[in-house]
Amino acid sequence: MSLKAFSEYLLLEKKYSKHTAHAYVTDIETFQEFLNDFYDSQAILKVGYSEIRQWIVELVNIGITNRTINRKVSSLNCYYKFLLKTQCINVNPLKKHKALKVGKKVQLPFSEQELKSVLENSANIVDFESARNYFVIELFYATGIRRIELVNIKLSDIDFGNNQLKVRGKRNKERYIPLIRSLMHTIKTYIEYRNQLPVIDDKDVLFLTQKGFKIYEKLVYRIINKYFSEASSKAKCSPHVLRHSFATHLLNQGADLNAVKELLGHTSLAATQVYTHNSIAELKKVYAKSHPRNLR
Known part of the structure; x- marks a missing residue:
């Protein structure tokens, strides 16, 4: 399933903005690039949670914050839900994933x-x-x-x-x-x-x-x-x-x-x-x- 179809799904059915849809697709492309170093081009349809966990560990090791990692995984999860909906896969490998812990971000308002x-x-x-x-x-x-x-x-x-x-x-x-x-x-x-x-x-x-x-x-x-x-x-x-x-x-x-x-x-x-x-x-x-x- 092409990312173009996924992007159109986000824009037309989910009513996401162009900016949000682009961010989702970029996150998935990042995961695909990781897979390309170890697996074939169709690996994103075949991998289990262990491969996704390896990607998460690599993101942690290069200094990506837990908040950003959670966002990237959330994008990937949305993609797998779309693949389930379109019957391209039978199981979402992120079904039991738990988000990484992040500290509460307190933003002070203007006085x-x-x-x-x-x-x-x-x-x-x-x-x-x-x-x-x-x-x-x-x-x-x-x-x-x-x-x-x-x-x-x-x-x-x-x-x-x-x-x-x-x-x-x-x-x-x-x-x-x-x-x-x-x-x-x-x-x-x-x-x-x-x-x-x-x-x-x-x-x-x-x-x-x-x-x-x-x-x-x-x-x-x-x-x-x-x-x-x-x-x-x-x-x-x-x-x-x-x-x-x-x-x-x-x-x-x-x-x-x-x-x-x-x-x-x-x-x-x-x-x-x-x-x-x-x-x-x-x-x-x-x-x-x-x-x-x-x-x-």
Whole structure:
């Protein structure tokens, strides 16, 4: 079974993004290259768990992290499930595999003061680029959306009557996010500058480059990194840290965990709970200051 068929399965049936499908295929090609050194070209259809374990050991020996190894094995497992589904194999050799242990990765959000500083310093809107960049920052912090979700927003996704935004999440699942009043003003300002662009290649897309083309993920990352690197000492200043900040700050202010889950577009509460470690720290402060037994 060709990897092209597997890639089409990921894109069309699983509704994965092109980036994700490409990553899966690359991981499988890495395993195939390992097999080519010891077996024939069809070995990937014949090997058992012992051969896969040899590959895992080699990845460990060359210094690949457990987290990355787990991702590669997960890609391979997905491929074997596809081969089972298409009746190319009878048994998934990874059926009983257990993921390698990884340490919990705690990602610190931007502080409320850092957010305030960036929003105040970037509020001087004088042209299309400054209007767009400010809008990108404020939209991330006001909605907690993912970078790819921001890139794919269309003008028609904004409901000005109900002050809400339609977002297409993973696997094209749609959700609606309420928009705060200040953000509605920012949107209108940006659209005024957007309409003044001499050329617009894709009139349906909300976020554009200065040349009128659809904005791309690397540019969105550079915008966030530029503004927040000047206001924060954190090693990582990315759109995902802003998403993390959105969730953490809501929880710190007493927002319901299930409500935050819906806003983020998570399918399970467990995915949202990773953002609660900072809110728990905030609760500890409140508890220490407020509990009668602690005030003696």
